[in-house]
Amino acid sequence: MTSDASTGNAPGQREPWRDIVARYRTTHTLKSLAQVANTFPLYFALLYLMCLVLSHSYWWTLALSPMAAALLVRIAVILHDCGHGSFFRSRRANDALGTFCGFLAFVPYHQWRKAHALHHATSGDLDRRGVGDVPTLTVREYLGRSRWGRLRYRMFRSPAFYLGAGPTLLLLVGQRLVNPSSGSTERRSVHCTNAVFAGVIALTWWTGTLTAFLLVYGPVLLLSSTALVYLFYVQHQFENTYWERRERWDYFTAAVRGSSFLQLPSLLRWCTANLGYHHVHHLSSRIPNYALRRCHDENPIFHQATVITLRSSLRSLRLRLWDEDQQRLVDVSAAGPAMRAAPHGSSPLKAGVDGLP
Template identity: 40%
Template sequence: MIIPVVNNGRGLGGPIRKQLDMVQRPPETRALAQLLVQYRQPNNARGIFELMITAVPFFVIWALTLVVVVRGHWIGLLLAVPAAGLLVRLFMIQHDCGHGSFFRGRLANDWVGRAIGIVTLTPYDYWRRNHARHHASSGNLDHRGSGDIDTLTVGEFAARPRWRQILYRLYRHPIVMFGVGPTYLFILRHRLPIGMMRNGWQPWLSTMGTNVAIEVLVAGMIRLVGLGPFLLVHLPIMILAASIGVWLFYVQHQFENTSWSRDEAWSFHEAALYGSSHYHLPWVLRWFTANIGVHHVHHLCSRIPCYRLPDVLRDHPELANVGRITLVQSLRCVPKALWDEKERRLISFRDADIRLGRAP
């Protein structure tokens, strides 16, 4: 099997890139997905272990932060960084539960996922359904909007009135995308089943049930430690974890050589493998993010538990170079905001302005 090494150069235009695609991209992505089925079997003991080494340190660090800060040692707020990392890892475990891949039984996955959702402020059943739609349509230009980062093509952006172009630029600004947006998403938007208002009672039950559980937990914590200390400790952790989570989701699909296609040319397996990155992180960050950086494999076979994704790369090292981006390279993804259907790559607003004859 010939697997392409990611093109990190920016000078490869459409014709050259298409030639490379035809030469290097394997046609047997469906067969590859079938090959990965052998990694799908969860291990309950491993799942319990991974949950314990994540949840217990999170609550211990949270309590330690409270004790240190209450005593007036503000430097204790630095503990919000590892606590946020552990909260991200809890969310990734919840994410696996949503795919039914963390434990063997559905009940175990669902109830652990719901319990974690109270801590991550994410209504589990509502999120699971929305996330399934994301997997089913990822990379399809004709079915955008299901759990995706809003992405316009160059043509769509050019056709919008000026005020809507400004709104899209604002939406794509790093302060909004990774600052204001994540806080709004987890603290406010998840309180209502937005996007599924007409899908019956289940999304409402999930969100309202999670809201009630959050209220009970927060009220209990405030009564125990006080409103000020609770907010002082938990808000920085929650806000930081939300920003990290959105960043991970962003960089896993919003890189220059990702894959988007119209409905008639779209293929689930091609979009999964080439529309998702392999975010190659240092081992400490891989642990905190529960290997979610191996995202191309995850999209190709979403039932593989997070703790088995490294096994796939170990047994199939050729997959390590598909969509591979490093931590430093990922920072270059931030300006890429528009899909160029001719060049088949994400480009920046500046590149689009030049293309449209707007730049001086």
């Protein structure tokens, strides 16, 4: 599930990029261990400091929470790399560390890994939406919904929900549920993670520290979850992204054109472990995070990716529909002229998409 997809490529396009990315797939254990050493101790030290200052002033605890959340984002990216098998050479080591990272973020590692692998295999494919992606309707599908259905979609895709209540619901509800397609390994992962979650709550309640735990860890989880949702959103939801029907879908184009190159300041690039080089990662998920930047810089094929900055990414938040005619992501208001142009009494194409509200 972690190998690169191989379907949909033109014969003349496939081999050059495969030869290029193969040079960067080598995993260096010492580099991976260095990332563990410069991340986890600092994270736990910050949590300890937040607990110490809690009795003096909660404002000091809150002031430290963004730094701890940034480190938890980095831990989540390490989980992500373990899921792709790019962090360690040993699958057992990847699964052990990935599971531990999942416990810290309350994310069921094995279920997440399966859903994310499906996302990589189907990203940009209009006929295979609904698993591990941001729910997206085409203009025709949107117009084919009832007035209530369109309102519900707009509310779901609004920044207020997607970056407000959305991350909290995903953490407290979405990550606690077993996916219908999950196998026994994924189900055990969910149950074990839920048991850890319940165990922590029970232990802190029994020791009288539940309130302190929620005050310290709650903001860290909320901030990190929101940041991760935002990162995932802007990596594929931008105006000139790529969506295509199955028969015309191409893996190379979906990776390089359908994934953004998110340029971040050095500190944020460290916190996200080079996740901004998402176009490189989608082309070859086995490239370790510390090799993504070098792979991008040394090979012109990656320079065609759409560059997104933190400022320009804000514009993407209002783009919610895929226009198949214009081949771009558009605002909901763009559906208005199409609705008015439709003959009276006619109904645009109706299409159900799994996973959409």
